[in-house]
Amino acid sequence: xxRQMVAVIGxxxxxxxxAAVAEEVGRRLAEAGVTVxxxxxxxxxxxxxxxxxxxxxxxxxxxxxxxxxxxxxYVDIPIVTGMGEARNVLVVKSADAAIAVGGRYGTLSEIAxxxxxxxxxxxxxxxxxxxxxxxxxxxxxxxxxxxAVALALAMTGT
Amino acid sequence: xxRQMVAVIGxxxxxxxxAAVAEEVGRRLAEAGVTVxxxxxxxxxxxxxxxxxxxxxxxxxxxxxxxxxxxxxYVDIPIVTGMGEARNVLVVKSADAAIAVGGRYGTLSEIAxxxxxxxxxxxxxxxxxxxxxxxxxxxxxxxxxxxAVALALAMTGT
Amino acid sequence: xxRQMVAVIGxxxxxxxxAAVAEEVGRRLAEAGVTVxxxxxxxxxxxxxxxxxxxxxxxxxxxxxxxxxxxxxYVDIPIVTGMGEARNVLVVKSADAAIAVGGRYGTLSEIAxxxxxxxxxxxxxxxxxxxxxxxxxxxxxxxxxxxAVALALAMTGT
Amino acid sequence: xxRQMVAVIGxxxxxxxxAAVAEEVGRRLAEAGVTVxxxxxxxxxxxxxxxxxxxxxxxxxxxxxxxxxxxxxYVDIPIVTGMGEARNVLVVKSADAAIAVGGRYGTLSEIAxxxxxxxxxxxxxxxxxxxxxxxxxxxxxxxxxxxAVALALAMTGT
Numbered sequence: 001x002x003r004q005m006v007a008v009i010g011x012x013x014x015x016x017x018x019a020a021v022a023e024e025v026g027r028r029l030a031e032a033g034v035t036v037x038x039x040x041x042x043x044x045x046x047x048x049x050x051x052x053x054x055x056x057x058x059x060x061x062x063x064x065x066x067x068x069x070x071x072x073x074y075v076d077i078p079i080v081t082g083m084g085e086a087r088n089v090l091v092v093k094s095a096d097a098a099i100a101v102g103g104r105y106g107t108l109s110e111i112a113x114x115x116x117x118x119x120x121x122x123x124x125x126x127x128x129x130x131x132x133x134x135x136x137x138x139x140x141x142x143x144x145x146x147x148a149v150a151l152a153l154a155m156t157g158t
Numbered sequence: 159x160x161r162q163m164v165a166v167i168g169x170x171x172x173x174x175x176x177a178a179v180a181e182e183v184g185r186r187l188a189e190a191g192v193t194v195x196x197x198x199x200x201x202x203x204x205x206x207x208x209x210x211x212x213x214x215x216x217x218x219x220x221x222x223x224x225x226x227x228x229x230x231x232y233v234d235i236p237i238v239t240g241m242g243e244a245r246n247v248l249v250v251k252s253a254d255a256a257i258a259v260g261g262r263y264g265t266l267s268e269i270a271x272x273x274x275x276x277x278x279x280x281x282x283x284x285x286x287x288x289x290x291x292x293x294x295x296x297x298x299x300x301x302x303x304x305x306a307v308a309l310a311l312a313m314t315g316t
Numbered sequence: 317x318x319r320q321m322v323a324v325i326g327x328x329x330x331x332x333x334x335a336a337v338a339e340e341v342g343r344r345l346a347e348a349g350v351t352v353x354x355x356x357x358x359x360x361x362x363x364x365x366x367x368x369x370x371x372x373x374x375x376x377x378x379x380x381x382x383x384x385x386x387x388x389x390y391v392d393i394p395i396v397t398g399m400g401e402a403r404n405v406l407v408v409k410s411a412d413a414a415i416a417v418g419g420r421y422g423t424l425s426e427i428a429x430x431x432x433x434x435x436x437x438x439x440x441x442x443x444x445x446x447x448x449x450x451x452x453x454x455x456x457x458x459x460x461x462x463x464a465v466a467l468a469l470a471m472t473g474t
Numbered sequence: 475x476x477r478q479m480v481a482v483i484g485x486x487x488x489x490x491x492x493a494a495v496a497e498e499v500g501r502r503l504a505e506a507g508v509t510v511x512x513x514x515x516x517x518x519x520x521x522x523x524x525x526x527x528x529x530x531x532x533x534x535x536x537x538x539x540x541x542x543x544x545x546x547x548y549v550d551i552p553i554v555t556g557m558g559e560a561r562n563v564l565v566v567k568s569a570d571a572a573i574a575v576g577g578r579y580g581t582l583s584e585i586a587x588x589x590x591x592x593x594x595x596x597x598x599x600x601x602x603x604x605x606x607x608x609x610x611x612x613x614x615x616x617x618x619x620x621x622a623v624a625l626a627l628a629m630t631g632t
Contacts, residue, residue, distance in 0.1 A: 003384060003393075005384075058393075066409065068321075075319075077374075079378070079406060079410050081409065082409050083244075083558070084540065085271055086241075086555075086556065089242070089244040090397050093382065094395050094396045102289075106270070111270075113243055113267045115263040116263035127289060128289065129266070129288075130288070131286065132286075161550070161552060193551065216551075218551055218553070220553065224400065235509065236568065238567040239564050240399065240401070240563070241402060241564075242398035242399070244397075244398065247555075252542070252552065252554045400563070401563050402557075402563040404563075405557075405558070405562075406560075421590035428583035432559060442605070442606070444605065446602040446604070447576075448576070
């Protein structure tokens with residue numbers, strides 16, 4: 001339980017409204033005693049880490065590049081992979097659930113990997129998926145940060 | 159040019175109609191002198207490799223597990239990664255374009271990674287993507303194997 | 317500085333004397349305010365984490381398998397890679413220096429990778445390397461845990 | 475059998491004598507019908523691929539960077555990983571045996587990983603290993619390319 005981690009995934013550049021949502025997600029996770037894990041860079045990742053640190057929480061950034069200094073200033077534990085986009089798999093594998101805030105193709109890859117691994121994924125203004133057979137219901141939609149965190153924690157048994 | 163590779167991505171288990179499409183994709187790529195790269199396992203991957211070999215082509219399978227013997231019998235070059243789903247990134251990075259035939263979440267992760275890397279992605283009865291802003295036009299739809307291969311080759315300048 | 321990490325590397329199974337050395341290494345790193353990063357499993361890794369936790373420190377385990385529960389009980393932050401031995405690279409990349417305690421081939425691979433990356437490596441009863449041209453001086457030998465930690469910290473500017 | 479692969483490992487920059495040995499290793503492997511797999515860059519890797527192609531063989535280069543064009547001109551199949559040094563693991567996992575020609579720390583990491591995985595490793599003027607307990611006999615020494623290839627093939631049952 002003390003080890004529980006939730007991934008916050010989203011784009012490395014984002015507008016102010018998106019950042020505010022991500023920051024609240026990070027804060028609420030920290031308040032629940034959950035470690036925030038993310039890709040360690042800017043945008044949604046930085047906002048989530050900032051929120052978590054403001055609430056006294058713990059943050060892990062799994063970085064694509066070769067330098068710990070690439071991490072945003074709110075990352076406590078920078079994991080340096082030098083693996084580029086392949087690090088997305090590690091973000092998802094290390095988490096008990098994922099919350100996507102907006103996001104572009106990198107986020108979509110993390111959503112897909114989390115769903116493949118059978119992990120709960122909650123999306124706030126994020127991807128909507130469909131196949132030839134109809135809409136895919138893998139991503140659980142949430143309207144607010146509070147709702148997203150509540151859903152993610154409920155599904156991981158916290 | 160001799161080195162050109164196109165990824166054929168799709169599920170490790172598939173119905174007969176899907177396999178027939180994948181096999182024709184593999185055959186047509188081989189006829190165009192293009193190497194087929196895939197995840198090396200069954201279903202769509204095996205069908206694409208079988209088609210390529212029937213046309214005298216070359217096939218590469220980038221495997222998630224630790225054993226070359228996991229590769230389907232139509233893989234010429236098994237690359238053993240032991241990296242699980244993280245090997246999806248290598249399939250996409252090694253290819254000049256990707257053709258998705260059907261597919262589930264693993265395929266979706268490869269589609270997303272290819273789009274993030276700016277590589278052309280053609281989809282046959284595959285994922286349909288949308289964001290809060292509307293439909294995403296990253297995946298180019300094709301109805302047939304012939305159309306998919308023609309589109310992929312056109313976009314990679316062959 | 318708060319982010320400084322030192323890798324403790326060694327075998328997943330070890331005798332009592334080796335474990336005692338690793339435990340002291342972990343304790344002394346924690347006392348210096350340095351996070352211990354390791355492969356997250358048993359033997360030297362577990363002993364180092366136990367020592368670090370006894371001194372109130374922080375521990376990161378970068379795991380080869382697919383389950384956070386593979387981590388030894390003294391790991392605070394389990395990073396789940398599912399990448400097998402390729403995770404050794406991440407242990408080394410995430411650290412500012414490495415201390416090898418004994419060790420077999422897996423440890424040797426981490427020593428080699430750390431030296432390739434230009435990171436300081438201190439060895440206690442660990443590998444001795446030579447090429448056709450003579451002894452290789454990359455690994456700095458230490459007799460005790462205290463000496464090893466002092467050398468590693470000196471070389472990373474703490 | 476048709477799928478058999480032997481890794482040729484060594485430095486990306488090497489002197490003429492070392493390159494001549496690597497080239498002969500590549501040629502002899504190709505003459506035995508074995509695919510050469512390597513890290514895809516220059517030096518020993520390029521010489522081995524050149525030798526293999528001169529004998530009509532097949533070559534695979536598992537690249538650390540993000541571009542197929544990083545491969546030396548004698549690589550038939552460039553595998554693009556973008557994983558940096560972590561790609562060394564894939565070179566070794568994809569091979570049935572490894573032949574080290576000279577080499578520095580990167581090569582040492584590949585030797586160590588191959589030994590950890592229980593794969594035969596033959597070394598020509600390469601690393602000499604010892605632990606506190608005495609010399610390590612994992613790397614089988616060879617004086618010439620002919621001897622190295624014969625040893626590697628004998629140990630993989632070709």
